[in-house]
Amino acid sequence: MAKLNTEILNSWVQMYTSKFKLPETKVPCSNDECNVQTTMFGTNLHERVIKYSGIENLLSTFECKTCRAKSKAQALIAKLTAAKV
Numbered sequence: 001m002a003k004l005n006t007e008i009l010n011s012w013v014q015m016y017t018s019k020f021k022l023p024e025t026k027v028p029c030s031n032d033e034c035n036v037q038t039t040m041f042g043t044n045l046h047e048r049v050i051k052y053s054g055i056e057n058l059l060s061t062f063e064c065k066t067c068r069a070k071s072k073a074q075a076l077i078a079k080l081t082a083a084k085v
């Protein structure tokens with residue numbers, strides 16, 4: 001499955017809103033250069049929806065584990081660089 005375009009994203013949001021499940025159990029990483037898909041359904045999915053303040057936000061901004069670790073490291077390096085440690 002490719003990235004979620006606006007049309008697909010809207011249909012996923014609609015399905016989650018009405019049935020509390022997604023058409024697929026895997027959610028693609030929102031990073032353009034990444035093709036990793038993360039399995040989400042049931043409790044795991046609902047918890048993530050709450051954490052991301054809504055299904056639409058989750059689907060449009062979710063990053064896979066690797067990308068999150070990378071973003072975190074980059075933020076830390078930027079912070080350390082700014083502080084000239």
Ligand SMILES: [Zn+2]
Nearest residue numbers: 029034064067
């Ligand atoms: Zn990723």
